[in-house]
Amino acid sequence: MPVTDLAESTKQYWKDGYTVLRRLYSDEEITGFRAECERLWNLDGLDDDLNLRTEFRRGPDGQYAFDRLDPVLDISPTLTGAATHPALMRALATVLGGPAQLLKAKLIRKEPGVNGYAAHQDFLYWKWLDTRPDLLTTVVINLYPSDERSGGIGFYRGGHQELLPGPPDNPEGDFDPSRLDPSDIDVPALDAGDALVFHSLAPHFSGRNNSERPRTVLLPSYCVSDEPGLYQKYYKREIVRRCKEMVGFERYFAQNDAL
Numbered sequence: 410m411p412v413t414d415l416a417e418s419t420k421q422y423w424k425d426g427y428t429v430l431r432r433l434y435s436d437e438e439i440t441g442f443r444a445e446c447e448r449l450w451n452l453d454g455l456d457d458d459l460n461l462r463t464e465f466r467r468g469p470d471g472q473y474a475f476d477r478l479d480p481v482l483d484i485s486p487t488l489t490g491a492a493t494h495p496a497l498m499r500a501l502a503t504v505l506g507g508p509a510q511l512l513k514a515k516l517i518r519k520e521p522g523v524n525g526y527a528a529h530q531d532f533l534y535w536k537w538l539d540t541r542p543d544l545l546t547t548v549v550i551n552l553y554p555s556d557e558r559s560g561g562i563g564f565y566r567g568g569h570q571e572l573l574p575g576p577p578d579n580p581e582g583d584f585d586p587s588r589l590d591p592s593d594i595d596v597p598a599l600d601a602g603d604a605l606v607f608h609s610l611a612p613h614f615s616g617r618n619n620s621e622r623p624r625t626v627l628l629p630s631y632c633v634s635d636e637p638g639l640y641q642k643y644y645k646r647e648i649v650r651r652c653k654e655m656v657g658f659e660r661y662f663a664q665n666d667a668l
């Protein structure tokens with residue numbers, strides 16, 4: 410049973426740009442989600458450079474490590490259940506002030522020693538949706554206890570008021586973190602079953618996983634909208650983009666060139 414006061418969470422979300430819904434999922438549900446992640450992570454072909462679902466990050470030895478399955482819901486009814494759980498959908502409707510619709514969802518598993526994500530605002534990548542930032546949100550469904558040491562997400566508290574400009578040499582790119590005050594950073598410690606909800610303009614980043622176990626989270630994003638088929642619209646564009654820009658295929662070309 411959720412143990413969060415939703416009125417408090419809503420206040421915190423709009424003030425700080427994020428909030429944690431504690432114990433949204435039961436131990437039994439989390440056990441099922443963990444087993445499903447193990448199954449997914451052991452599917453054949455995930456480390457294939459041409460697999461459009463998988464993305465890579467630098468691991469401890471400088472080599473690429475597979476860390477992301479995106480999209481994932483179409484091959485996992487269990488994780489679809491997690492991302493559309495009635496308790497979550499009810500909580501989101503309260504926090505956002507209207508019914509939320511699924512936009513996208515990815516599974517991130519950061520092995521020990523694998524690096525994190527540079528500071529960014531998700532909305533920069535969603536401008537093409539032509540919707541207001543206040544209507545877009547992401548949820549971190551946390552499967553194992555996680556904190557700063559395990560590479561949890563850090564936020565610049567209250568920084569979700571505007572899209573921040575990139576550095577002078579790339580003003581349209583990700584914002585320059587040196588423009589923000591490091592004393593505003595908060596890395597919420599999460600328990601298994603907690604759901605962290607953050608605004609599409611919340612400036613955030615994550616560090617390397619310096620713990621001994623993989624950090625595993627499901628990250629669905631949502632939009633308050635009446636438009637049907639947003640999820641399908643998102644991935645139609647995203648998969649075409651990856652193909653056109655050949656995102657993720659660099660290693661394949663390097664190997665090919667070396668033949």
Ligand SMILES: O=C(O)CCC(=O)C(=O)O
Pocket residue numbers: 517519525526531560561562613614615616626628
């Ligand atoms: O889970 C993480 O380490 C960071 C993910 C993130 O920042 C994102 O997907 O926008």
